[in-house]
Amino acid sequence: MNSAPAKGRVDGRIRRRVEHVMGMPISLALRGRHASSVAGDEAWQAVINELRQVDAIFSVYRSDSIINRLDRGELTIAECPAEVAEVIQLGQEAERVSDGAFSIRLPTPNARRRLDPSGVVKGWAAQRASRFLAALDDTDFCLSTGGDIVCHTADPSRAAWRIGIEHPRDPNTLIAAVPIRSGGIATSGTVHRGAHLVDPRTGREPSGVASVTVIAASLTWADIDATAAYVQGDDAARWLQTRPIRSALVVWADGTTTRLPKDPL
Amino acid sequence: MRRIVIWLASTITILVLLFGYHTSTNKTSSASAVSSSPTTSSGSKPSSSPSSTTSSGSNGGSSSKITTYAGSVAQTRWGPVQVKITVQGAKITKVTILQQPSGNSRDAEINSRALPILINESLGAQNANVDMVSGATVTSEGYVQSLQAALDEAGI
Numbered sequence: 385m386n387s388a389p390a391k392g393r394v395d396g397r398i399r400r401r402v403e404h405v406m407g408m409p410i411s412l413a414l415r416g417r418h419a420s421s422v423a424g425d426e427a428w429q430a431v432i433n434e435l436r437q438v439d440a441i442f443s444v445y446r447s448d449s450i451i452n453r454l455d456r457g458e459l460t461i462a463e464c465p466a467e468v469a470e471v472i473q474l475g476q477e478a479e480r481v482s483d484g485a486f487s488i489r490l491p492t493p494n495a496r497r498r499l500d501p502s503g504v505v506k507g508w509a510a511q512r513a514s515r516f517l518a519a520l521d522d523t524d525f526c527l528s529t530g531g532d533i534v535c536h537t538a539d540p541s542r543a544a545w546r547i548g549i550e551h552p553r554d555p556n557t558l559i560a561a562v563p564i565r566s567g568g569i570a571t572s573g574t575v576h577r578g579a580h581l582v583d584p585r586t587g588r589e590p591s592g593v594a595s596v597t598v599i600a601a602s603l604t605w606a607d608i609d610a611t612a613a614y615v616q617g618d619d620a621a622r623w624l625q626t627r628p629i630r631s632a633l634v635v636w637a638d639g640t641t642t643r644l645p646k647d648p649l
Numbered sequence: 650m651r652r653i654v655i656w657l658a659s660t661i662t663i664l665v666l667l668f669g670y671h672t673s674t675n676k677t678s679s680a681s682a683v684s685s686s687p688t689t690s691s692g693s694k695p696s697s698s699p700s701s702t703t704s705s706g707s708n709g710g711s712s713s714k715i716t717t718y719a720g721s722v723a724q725t726r727w728g729p730v731q732v733k734i735t736v737q738g739a740k741i742t743k744v745t746i747l748q749q750p751s752g753n754s755r756d757a758e759i760n761s762r763a764l765p766i767l768i769n770e771s772l773g774a775q776n777a778n779v780d781m782v783s784g785a786t787v788t789s790e791g792y793v794q795s796l797q798a799a800l801d802e803a804g805i
Contacts, residue, residue, distance in 0.1 A: 398780065411781065413780055413781060526780055526781050528781050528782075528783075531782065531783050531784040531785060532783065533781055533783055545780045545781065546779045546780050547779060547780065547781055547782070547783055548779035548781070548782045548783070549782070549783050549784070550782055550783065550784030550785070552785065558779070558782065561779050569783045570783065571783045571784050571785055572785060573784070573785035574785060595784075595785060597783060
């Protein structure tokens with residue numbers, strides 16, 4: 385990188401873009417042929433547009449969102465966009481494989497459970513929207529939605545993306561870094577949102593764990609598995625060993641760590 | 650030139666995002682956030698004099714003009730944050746935190762004790778050690794805004 389820019393367009397330089405959607409920073413790093421091309425810009429815009437559409441459907445903070453209307457019984461699933469059924473199915477699958485540690489029906493102060501697929505939507509939406517970027521030939525990308533990341537490297541001869549993992553007790557520092565060519569990486573914890581994630585079976589916050597990072601083939605499941613492991617507290621690492629993930633890092637409340645073995649890629 | 654600045658600014662994005670990166674990335678770090686003074690380096694690099702307009706780059710070789718870009722102040726839950734970067738020719742020579750949540754108003758430079766290692770190493774290697782950061786859900790508030798503002802000023 386010290387040398388003068390190559391005459392061709394395929395080089396290691398990274399072009400970055402940032403937008404805010406769903407109250408989160410959406411960051412993109414592109415390198416390769418379309419890092420700075422019009423096609424690259426268009427793909428980025430398509431990603432952002434789709435994430436905005438997803439937000440309009442799934443935001444639990446908007447009373448007029450499709451998902452809230454569905455929850456209130458104003459719509460049936462058949463009347464909703466096809467994505468709703470897809471997400472709900474994913475949520476049910478996640479609930480099944482986690483024995484209820486993950487659920488899209490969250491407990492409320494009264495007996496009723498509230499439909500909230502947020503835990504599925506973020507990773508799923510980013511993974512899905514990343515197809516616009518994957519279609520850029522000879523171009524690598526790294527797409528982050530609020531700290532959950534889809535990585536893609538078009539040419540295996542190019543360097544892997546290096547992803548830092550934030551320290552759960554000090555978000556200004558990293559606790560680890562991992563090279564990823566293609567795949568998803570998600571971290572669950574409560575650093576930025578305050579204590580928020582609860583075990584849907586008990587309504588209680590997990591104990592013993594500070595954060596869980598999961599690397600998997602897709603961000604969709606990396607995100608789900610990280611959340612499901614996190615709410616299981618002391619059982620996080622044990623449960624992750626039953627999952628088809630590539631690797632994981634559990635940071636415990638006392639600052640110690642457990643890494644799950646399989647190397648990424 | 651513009652492209653170079655863009656590239657540089659994108660590199661510095663990561664550097665600033667990472668503030669105090671621990672070098673022991675490949676080991677299982679059991680250090681709590683409190684013990685952040687690393688063993689590797691005490692950052693003995695000569696820091697260029699703050700906010701000057703020209704100077705002969707001592708180790709950079711080319712002595713082109715120095716430009717600084719200051720980001721706007723971002724209100725974070727930890728307090729206000731503001732970042733400034735200094736570009737000389739094709740190199741970022743310094744990253745300065747103009748304001749940080751601890752409330753001390755004097756400049757705290759990246760290559761000083763609290764925010765060390767990665768920045769220095771990266772500047773030396775002309776290469777960032779990480780490309781992005783995975784963390785528990787990050788909201789749109791926060792110091793990233795300030796950094797991004799600085800990058801916007803720099804031409805991204």
